[in-house]
Every structure is written in structure tokens, then in C-alpha cells.
Amino acid sequence: MAEIQNVAVIGAGTMGSGIAHVFARSGFSVTLCDVEQRFLDRAIDSIRKNLGREASKGKLAEADVQSALDRITTTVDIESLASMELAVEAAPERFELKAQVFAALDRILPPSAILATNTSSISITKMAALTKRPAQVIGMHFFNPVPVMALVEVVRGMATSDSTFATVYEAAVLLGKTPVEVNDAPGFVSNRVLMPLINEAAFAVMEGVATPEAVDQVFKLGMAHPMGPLTLADFIGIDVCVDILRVLQEGFGDPKYRPCPLLVRMVDAGWLGRKSGRGFYTY
Template sequence: MIKTVAVIGSGTMGNGICHLFAQHNFKVTLIDVNHNALDKALTTISKNFDRQIAKQTFTEEQKIHALKNITTHTDIKNGVENADLIVEAATENLDLKLSIFKDLDQYAPAHAILASNTSSISITQIAAATNRGDKVIGMHFMNPVPVMKLVEVIRGYQSSDETTAQIMTLSASLDKTPVEVNDYPGFVANRILMPMINEAIYTLYEGVAGVYEIDTVMKLGMAHPMGPLQLADFIGLDVCLAILKVLQDGFGNPKYAPCPLLVNMVNAGYKGIKTGDGFYKYTPGSKDLVVSEKFKRS
């Protein structure tokens, strides 16, 4: 039975996953090499609990109890030594993930399940860095983790039926809807989503319509809650680019080639919300959706 959880990485996804498990009364160790990043993550988690309290879906007493479930660590060896489940939520970089999983295989208890929150990197390839491939699986949460219902549970080539069943049951216990998928580039979510986002960027790149117009068509015509260009900013343009490259490399199909505009934007440092500028301009404290100066139509 899974009672204690370690989360590797305290960024947006990592702190969201930590929040979720702590809220459901699991003991969670949040691990990051950076003390400041851990402090920032705890502040974010506390503020997100406050939002739940404001919506009357959580109480102050529950918040206090949930925060007590969280400990932090900067050392992976000591941070995972008692964990039943480790969820890796580090940067979407294959070499980094392989290094982390080699360490986890060495330091985590023999019974522990090793999961990755990767949005596109092969679970089979990650598992090959360990000696417990049957206990390696994908748990792809959606952002924001405490709100979004889906967990994409990705079976690697070696993932056992027992491990898969445990993670499916665990995800349901977190009030999520788990969907089991097989390990191919992009899985299901990003294999479908990223080509759509890329096509929206091509539509802008080729001058068919502007940022506002493209997003409005998709919101009002296809009932999407957020237009694809705004969603790309929200995900991170660098993340979108990385996933498209995984799809392109994995399938060898030119239809997944990232739009040159996306490549240029990432190379120039325009990565969306995280940098304050992408297809839209983001001002701290403002909820107004303002098209970036580079894409405003005269």
C-alpha cells in the first residue's frame, strides 16, 4: 500500500503534485537541489490552499493539516529512503531524467514504484536506466494539478500489471480520472494537442489570421476553454517545442516539425507566461489578455 510519497522537482508541476498528495493525507517529501525553489514552492502551495478556502472547498484546519504532511529535502538519497512511490517532475530533459532514475533505483526501497510526470519522453527508455523496469510507470498530471481531473497513466514496455493497477487505483483515490495508455511518442494527450498548437502557430506564421482571431475561432467555434496560442503560453513555448521535437524524432514524420516561428520565439527567450511574453503579454497582477506587441495588427 502506498502511504508515503516523494516528489522530485518543486516547479509548477512538482508543487502541484505535492499539494495534491498532501491534501489527500499522504506524507510527502518534496525534493529539489535548490533551497529557494523549495521555499517558493511551499509559498505557492499555501496560496493555492487559500484559493480553495476562498471557494469554500477547503477549510483553514484542513490546510494546516495538509501542510504538516509536507517535508522538504535537497538530498535525493535521504529524501526517498522511506518512499513507497516517487514521482519525478523535473525538467523535460531526457539526460536529466535518466540520471535521476539511476539514482532512484539505487536509493529508493526495493518495493517502491518509480513514476515520471513526463509529458512526452519514453517511459520505456527511462525504465531502462533502472533494474526495476516492472515498477516504472508514467503518471502524467495536467496543469494545474489540483484542479485538472485527468491522469494519463503510461505503461512502459516492462511496466507490470500490478504496478499499473496500483497507480490506476491510487489516481482514482486522489479524485482524478486515470486513463491507461501505451508508451508511444506524445502518449495520447500531446500526440493530439501539440500538432493542433503547432498548426495554430503556422496559421499565425503564414498570415492567415492574428493571435486574437485564431484563439477566438477555437474558443467560440470549437468550445475550447482557452485558445491554442494562449494555451501554448500557459504550457510554456519551450515545453511545446521540446514535445514537438520528441514527436518528430519518435515518428520520423515531417508533419510534427515545429513551426519556425515557435523555434525563433523560444530561441529569443519568449516562452509565454513564465517569461511574461509569448503570443500574449503578461503583467503581474493583471488578468487582462493582451496580445504581444510583436503580433498586434495595425
């Protein structure tokens, strides 16, 4: 099993900055890469705040905040990642974009390095086939907010080797996460089960069965969910939900995954949930 010390995280958005945070907090050297310095600066600000919050809650020593930040380097030059043992791609959930990043990483990284993707629904097998190292390609699906959520879905593609799986599983444990082994299929386990729930909840609202508040209350009080499916959809991003439903629909060829027209209209209107200030609720 390979020893991982130097980790690249590609994409400095919500997920990428969270992934960089947990690796740095756990003692790994992290290089965070994105196309523009302003995205990187924003990510470092966010990581600094979140580490500070952990320290104020007593989950982290004050001294560890600065040492974690010191372990993160930022770069806009993907070519500078040539010495990394593990790269975690956290680009937006679009196959063409992820494929582009993977092709560059495959060319730049040493032959022994592992390529992981934080995709929430795209085929690991398909991503692996774009590279010269399919045995070293794996899914490492973190959940938002990354520093708080315990789960990592570790997703094996058809070609993923046992040693790649063992290395990434062990890395997830070192991050203080609970890794769960999943085989490659559209949406893995999490989104294959969650997205039809969110979709049906949206149909219930569209058809006038109940208001978003009522739907969410049923799940909070009746099923003991910490938040209802429509609050969760706003948190994930309505656009991301629609993208994943389309991956499921295409991947399984089954019309039951067709995105609810209300969700599609909300995306068209720019009502993407929390990040845009309006979704099923106003923020």
C-alpha cells in the first residue's frame, strides 16, 4: 500500500476547499489548484474561518489552526503538481470538464500516483478509461460540509486495483472519516437513493399536494430526517440535483429518473437554492 504525504486538490469551490481543509488538518501537505487566484484566496479565507470555528468549539488546538494553514499551498499552474502521490479532482459536476482535468493530471503526475474524483454521480470506470492508469483511478465522494460530515463513499471503477482501494480507504480513515466501499454505478448509493426522493418531493409541490414546508415537516417529524428533502435540495443546489438526475436517467435508461419540470424551471430562473439566495425557500 502506497504512502501518501503530498495531495493535490483540483477545484477550490465549496467541496475542494473542504477537502483541502480536512487533508491539511490531518497532517498531509496539500496543494490546492484552480484556474484563478481569486478562487484560491476565497478558499483559503473559508478554510481559515472554518478551522477557527473548530478551534473555538474545542475540536482543534489554536496552534493547530496555523500549522494546518501552513500545510496548504495554492497554485493556478496545474503543471506544478508533478510530485503529488494523490490528486483529488473536485471540479463542477460536468463530465467534459472533469475529463479535461483528468487528462492533464494523467499526463503530469508520476506514474505511481492515484487519481481520485469527488464526483457525486459520474462513472469512475468512464473517467478511468480516459487515462493510462485505470487501475489507479477511484472515486472519493465527500459530503458537504466536508469538515463536518463523516462519510466518504470510496467508489471502485471496473479497473480499480485492490492496492489503490486500500490506500484511499486508509487515507479516508486518517482524515477521521468513515469510508464505505461502493461499486461504480450511476449515482453510487447516496445519490441513487437520495435524488429520486428529492425529485418526488418536488413533484408533490408542483402537483399541489403540499407546500415545501409541509413536505419537509413530514420527513423531519415522520422519518426523523435532520432536514427535509427540499431544504436539502436547496443546500446541495437545485442545478446539481438536476445534473445528477440526468446522469441517473442516462445511465440507467429509465424514465423514472426524469427531473421534475419544476426543478428544471427553477434552474432556468436562477433559483438554485442557498447559493443564489432563493430555491424552495428564500435565504
